[in-house]
Amino acid sequence: MNKLYFSALALLASAAPALAQDAQRLAPVTGMETTTPITHRACGTMEVLAAQLAADPAQAQRMARIEAQTQQLLANPALQRSTAGTVIIPVVVHVLYNTAAQNISDAQVQSQIAVLNEDYQKLNADYTKTPGIYAGLVANVNVQFVLAKRTPTGAATTGIIHKATKTSSWSTNDAVKNSKRGGDDAWDATKYLNLWACNLGQGLLGYAQFPGGSASTDGVVILYSAFGSRAKYAAGTYTSTYDLGRTATHEVGHWLNLRHIWGDDSGACTGSDQVADTPNQGAENYGCPAFPHVSCSNSGDMSMNYMDYTDDACMYMFSTGQSQRMNALFAAGGARVGLLTSPGGTAPRTLATSSAASFYPNPAADVLTLDLPRGADAARYAVRVYDLTGHEMTQVRYDGRGQMRVSDLPKGLYYVTIGTGAEVSRQRFEKE
Known part of the structure; x- marks a missing residue:
């Protein structure tokens, strides 16, 4: 619906305390299993945004800058990213489980991808159900999602993390994204899309973070039983009606800067999703409404759009305008442009044993020295040190001549990565 205005964030910020209270109302008590049945789609994204704006007023300014750039790109086709090339987004899935049922299988995760x-x-077969008046707007966003093949430290990975937790039910307070609170820390949000599959409480199917939020909480959280597709992997654990993987499609849309199609105005016909080719719509649609459902004097709500609230089987399209809005994030200077150069989707090549580099002594107190193959040029090697959570220890610098001083490191275990181009070896060492 094309009623663009930049005061939206200011209005949302002013309403943040009330919406944050709504978010707290939606939040379950940690440690108690929720039994609330899911009777209709519920997304916590806007409540989470309100709480974030209340906690960090500077976020509104960051989002306003992203919106200004988006509108500038949309107004000038020469600046837009060409969708002729596919954007490849490496994905890491954090599966947090308290029961065996919550520990969804890799096959179920792969069905979601x-x-x-x-x-x-x-490529979804059901897009052909789109009513004739909107059929010409169905868009190929030209974004491809791949499970990560290397970690932020350069190690090989499947892109799926299974982690047991004592927390039986999660809320929208982002604890699921924090290892110290029983969850699992996000990988570098400039290089990966982080997805968390867990047991969300109070009937929530998921929530996402818009561009402009904190990197430590950037990503998407999905109810474990709404993660994946029964149609593609029938042996999984699913919630009926929300078992075709469309919750993730909806929430990743938020992560790519899409708003709810009705503009979150509670039926007032005054809100905006800031997209020109989606019709003005009074409120969200649930279930599988017959077309046309007319509101706000339109010709029928675009209820089959992924950013409405219909059942999984009844949402099956993004519009051209939505595609352009998402792709603006990948244009030069865009908020998610770092994903274009992420190595996360490329498997690392392990150094052959005959030419592998290592180091000594181990344990070490002051200096690590590389043990390089005969004739190797020490300057060609990139050497970095990480703690066991993957955080780079920037106080350690490789001198390019075969040594690095580790005396400033706290005592403990660390990883050292030694690489030449695409080849990387990863070894553990102990700082005394």
Whole structure:
């Protein structure tokens, strides 16, 4: 609906305390299993945004800058990213489980990635159900999602983390994204899309963070039983009606800067999703409404759009305008442009044993010295040190001549990565 205005963030910021109270109302008590049935789609993204704006007023300014750049790109086709090339987004999935049922399988996770790729590339068979008046607007966003093949430290990975937790039910307070609170820390949000699959409480299916929020909480949280597709992997654990993977499609849309299609105005016909080709719509639609459902004097709500609240089987398209809005994030200077150069989707090549580099002594107190193959040029090697959580220890610098001083490191265990181009070895050492 094309009623663009930059005061939206200011209005949301002013309403943040009230919406934050709503978010707290939605939050379950940590440690108690929720039994609340899911009777209709519920997304906590806007309540989470309100709480974030209340806690960090500077976030509104960051989001306003992203919106200004987005509108500038949309107004000038020469500045837009060409969708002729596919954006490849490395994905890491954090599966947090308290029961065996919550520990969804890798196959169920892979079924979700398959759904995302279909929905964002117009490969889903059901897009053909789009009513004739909107059929010409169905868009291929040209974004591909791949499970990460290397970690932020350069190690090989499947892109799926399974982690047991004592927390049986999670709220929208982002604890699931924090290892110290029982969750699992985000990987570098400039290089990966972080997805968390867990047991969300109070009937929530998921929530996401818009561009401009904190990097430590950037990503998407999905109810474990709404993660994946029964149609692609029937042996998984699913919630009926929300078992085709469209919750992730909806929430990743938020992560890519899309708003709810009705503009979150509670039916007032005054809100905006800041997209020109989606019709003005009075409020969210639930279930599978027959077309046309007319509101705000339109010709029928675009209820089949992924950013409405319909059942999984009844949402099956993004519009051209939504595609342009998402792709603005990947244009020069865009808020998610770092994903274009992420190595996360490329598997590391391990150094052959005959030419592998190592180091000594181990344990070490002051200096690590590389043990390089005969004739090797020490300057060609990139050497970095990380703690066991993957955080780079920047106080350690490789001198390019075969040594690095580790005396400033606290005592403990660390990883050292030694690489030449695409080849990387990863070894553990102990700082005395």
